Amino acid sequence: MRLSRYFLPTLKETPSEAQIASHRLMLRAGMVRQGAAGIYSWLPLGLKVLKNIESIVREEQDRAGAIELLMPTIQSADLWIESGRYDDYGKEMLRIEDRHDRKMLFGPTNEELVTDIFRREIKSYKDLPKNLYHIQWKFRDEIRPRFGVMRGREFLMKDAYSFDLDAENAVKSYNAMFVAYLRTFARLGVKAIPMRADTGPIGGDLSHEFIVVADTGESEVFFDKGFEDFDPLSVDSGLGDDLQPVVDQWTSLYAATEEMHDPDAPEAGGADIVKGRGIEVGHIFFFGEKYSKPMKAEVQGPDGKPVPVQMGSYGIGVSRLVGAIIEASHDEHGIIWPEAIAPYKVGLMNLATKDADCTAACDKIYADLRSQGVEVLYDDRNTGAGAKFSDMDLIGLPWQVALGNRGFKNGVVELKNRATGDREEVAIADIAARFAG
RNA sequence: CGGGAAGUGGCGCAGUCUGGUAGCGCACUACACUGGGGGUGUAGGGGUCGCAGGUUCAAAUCCUGUCUUCCCGACCA
Numbered sequence: 001m002r003l004s005r006y007f008l009p010t011l012k013e014t015p016s017e018a019q020i021a022s023h024r025l026m027l028r029a030g031m032v033r034q035g036a037a038g039i040y041s042w043l044p045l046g047l048k049v050l051k052n053i054e055s056i057v058r059e060e061q062d063r064a065g066a067i068e069l070l071m072p073t074i075q076s077a078d079l080w081i082e083s084g085r086y087d088d089y090g091k092e093m094l095r096i097e098d099r100h101d102r103k104m105l106f107g108p109t110n111e112e113l114v115t116d117i118f119r120r121e122i123k124s125y126k127d128l129p130k131n132l133y134h135i136q137w138k139f140r141d142e143i144r145p146r147f148g149v150m151r152g153r154e155f156l157m158k159d160a161y162s163f164d165l166d167a168e169n170a171v172k173s174y175n176a177m178f179v180a181y182l183r184t185f186a187r188l189g190v191k192a193i194p195m196r197a198d199t200g201p202i203g204g205d206l207s208h209e210f211i212v213v214a215d216t217g218e219s220e221v222f223f224d225k226g227f228e229d230f231d232p233l234s235v236d237s238g239l240g241d242d243l244q245p246v247v248d249q250w251t252s253l254y255a256a257t258e259e260m261h262d263p264d265a266p267e268a269g270g271a272d273i274v275k276g277r278g279i280e281v282g283h284i285f286f287f288g289e290k291y292s293k294p295m296k297a298e299v300q301g302p303d304g305k306p307v308p309v310q311m312g313s314y315g316i317g318v319s320r321l322v323g324a325i326i327e328a329s330h331d332e333h334g335i336i337w338p339e340a341i342a343p344y345k346v347g348l349m350n351l352a353t354k355d356a357d358c359t360a361a362c363d364k365i366y367a368d369l370r371s372q373g374v375e376v377l378y379d380d381r382n383t384g385a386g387a388k389f390s391d392m393d394l395i396g397l398p399w400q401v402a403l404g405n406r407g408f409k410n411g412v413v414e415l416k417n418r419a420t421g422d423r424e425e426v427a428i429a430d431i432a433a434r435f436a437g
Numbered sequence: 438c439g440g441g442a443a444g445u446g447g448c449g450c451a452g453u454c455u456g457g458u459a460g461c462g463c464a465c466u467a468c469a470c471u472g473g474g475g476g477u478g479u480a481g482g483g484g485u486c487g488c489a490g491g492u493u494c495a496a497a498u499c500c501u502g503u504c505u506u507c508c509c510g511a512c513c514a
Contacts, residue, residue, distance in 0.1 A: 317514035
């Protein structure tokens with residue numbers, strides 16, 4: 001993409017409403033603009049990151065055997081009345097009426113709707129297990145939205161729902177998601193630590209939160225230093241494998257959020273327990289018959305008798321992750337994207353746009369990179385070099401390639417790694433090949 | 438929902454106390470210079486000061502109401 005034709009409104013100064021790093025940087029980097037409190041438009045650069053995260057989340061869900069569908073954002077109140085949550089959910093649920101005065105709502109989550117879909121179609125234990133998920137916008141009318149996309153009212157969430165015949169199999173489904181989550185966050189380039197969690201209003205018996213550790217995190221967390229060394233990607237997880245040992249390994253070390261932390265517990269006091277701040281990016285629950293019973297989501301068992309299915313739900317805050325990753329990965333100059341989700345891999349800067357030869361050389365690098373399938377943002381604007389460097393640092397692409405008169409004379413570009421700051425000179429003729437494969 | 442703060446051009450702000458017809462920086466437009474870390478000059482365009490009432494000869498400024506946004510707390514992906 002040529003920057004001169006792109007839509008990337010970067011800001012030199014931070015809008016006054018933004019306080020924390022991710023919010024400031026997302027506004028300055030031209031990723032989002034606010035529509036109302038907690039409601040954002042995603043501009044092209046932000047959308048690219050959101051889509052990249054979404055793709056990785058989707059790949060890992062599919063890999064773990066979950067099946068994608070798409071449920072609507074607007075739901076009928078009927079199912080929520082049936083489950084009993086229409087009254088329980090309170091003012092956080094945005095309620096509306098259609099032209100026929102029917103009660104509708106903007107979905108804050110989808111247990112009811114997915115349970116209804118399940119119960120209409122699945123009648124036999126032979127069709128289990130099932131895990132259905134979608135990636136869809138949710139709306140929760142938060143009392144106090146804040147921190148940009150980290151606590152928005154409208155947010156993109158991946159939510160999966162598992163259905164099993166009995167608790168034993170439901171735990172297998174739970175474990176599959178547990179491992180899929182570890183893999184997902186690792187692939188996104190962030191360290192997320194699973195912590196035993198309070199089940200909250202969704203209810204249930206078994207629950208873990210996945211917490212990204214960042215200094216600006218909103219809640220206090222306590223965890224064993226041993227988590228630093230775990231590599232989730234070393235674990236292979238096919239559907240049906242017994243993942244209990246993996247889960248056991250990951251839950252053997254102490255980790256707890258503030259509300260679950262018990263300073264008096266023997267395992268909580270060790271020298272390896274560190275205190276930090278964290279951002280919740282995922283939350284998984286096993287809640288058994290909580291919805292299947294009142295909503296009569298039953299299958300016939302081998303003995304021909306109807307049994308309510310055992311359910312779990314599994315959420316990842318996709319839009320929140322954009323903010324959370326920035327919180328965990330930025331410096332005073334701007335964002336530092338992990339390569340897996342960066343909006344572009346390479347930022348190419350022509351520092352001498354008035355020089356026909358230099359421009360031709362840049363154009364060729366741009367064409368070569370694109371023909372190799374490398375995503376490249378090409379700053380071909382007629383601005384000073386300083387503005388280009390600053391913008392490039394701000395938007396945080398992993399690799400910067402700069403070519404100006406000085407380099408052109410010597411036949412070299414400057415290649416900079418955004419994360420490490422390391423620079424090296426590479427021959428103009430060789431630079432495209434550096435990104436091959 | 439309790440506590441606190443703020444709304445003045447696209448962004449950041451001054452002006453409000455002490456009422457007199459709106460200003461600065463950045464951004465934007467044109468031209469010239471410049472071109473390796475947000476450069477320089479000249480000339481421009483853009484704001485009924487969140488909104489509605491009120492006081493006054495006169496309101497960004499004083500009074501009342503209202504909307505919006507942000508921060509702290511209790512709640513949440």
